[in-house]
Amino acid sequence: MPDEAYAAPRSYEELIRVIHDRYEGMSKAYQKIALYLTQNPNDVGVLPVGAIAERCGIHASNLVRFAQALGFSGFKELQQLFRVRLTTAAPGFDARVRALESELGGREDRSELGFLRDLVVRDISSLQDLVADISAEQIARAVTLMEQADTIYLLGQLRSVPVVELLRYVLTMLGKRTVLLDPGGGLATHMARAACPSDLLLAVSFRFYATEVVNVAEEAAARGVPIVAISDSTLSPLAKGASVLFAVPEHEYTFSRSLAAPMCLAQALAVALAARLQGEGSPRIPIVTTA
Structure with missing residues (x-):
């Protein structure tokens, strides 16, 4: 039976809000489900229950109980919200x-x-x-923060490093004061403490989240430093303190997890910033030449 304390969400957006509100109090199994639902909404709309359970690493009965705890009669009723999302948000649903x-x-x-x-x-x-998922308002807000920042601090570790290295190169070529919080020597946390509210922290981290990245972001947010975060879920630990959060879901936690989408997003932010800084005409990144 559905949990009598709650009425079932009536839309995908409402469901996601409810999951966010209750996430911290969920069991570990339910948190696995919540992460998968928020990171893979398209998959949830088309996959059978057994396949979703396998990808979450839990038994299918946990999906049923999860749905019932949110007020649904079963998981298929919850899944219908994801199917409706696909039919209304994506043209050519059948294809x-x-x-x-x-x-x-x-x-x-x-x-x-x-x-x-x-x-x-x-x-x-x-x-x-x-x-489909990134809004014009998100891009505009992030670029405004980048444009206004005295210094942009870049932070990413483990497989997020290529994203911040790309940004360091492009932003430096645009003449933007940029500091890469390199973990070498254990100084990243101490270097980040120089950031102030007139600066910006651009943090990148994906599951499983680098501890130092999460800690630096939390400290920066507490000091009033604006944060643009690129992560894999709206349930990411970077979400809480972010002024702008770009959630770039991943299909699976496998060796082949790709950086194509986050790298493309980073390039888009850099090109949009170049357009702001350079005014009219097509934005250009200065070319490095050798004598």
Whole structure:
């Protein structure tokens, strides 16, 4: 039976708000489900319950109980909100469903070329989701913070490093004062303490989140430093203190997790900033030349 204390959310947006509100009080199994639902809404709309449970690493009965705790009669009723989202937010729903089923289904080609095809298909899907899920207001707000900042502090560790390294290069070439909070020597935390409210911290972290990145972001937020965060979920520990959060979901926690979408987002932010700084005409990144 549904949990009598709560009425079931009536829309996808309401469901996500409810999950956010109750996330901290959930069991570990329920938190796994919550993360998967918020990170993979398209998959949830088309996959069978058993496949979703397998991807969450839990038994299917946990999905049913999770849904009932939120006021639904069962998981299929909750899943219907994700299906409605797909039909209203994505033109060509039938084609999208077929593409997702093909992408997410088992593929037997384990050749070297097969790995390439697999990654390309997943990257195309991630980039499509990026365009659909990121709003103009988010981009504009982030670029405004970057433009107004005296200094932009960049922070990313583990596999997030390529994203902040790209930003350091482009922002430096644009003449923007930029500091990369390099963990070398254990100084990243101490360097970050120089940031003040007239600066900006741009933090990048994905599950499983680098502890130092999370701690630096929390300290910076407490001091009133604006934060633009790129992460994998609206339930990310970076979300709480972020002035702007870009949630770039990942399909699976595997070796092949791609940076195509976050790298594309980082480039988009840099190009948009270049357009602001350079005024009329097509934005250009200065080219490094050698004598």
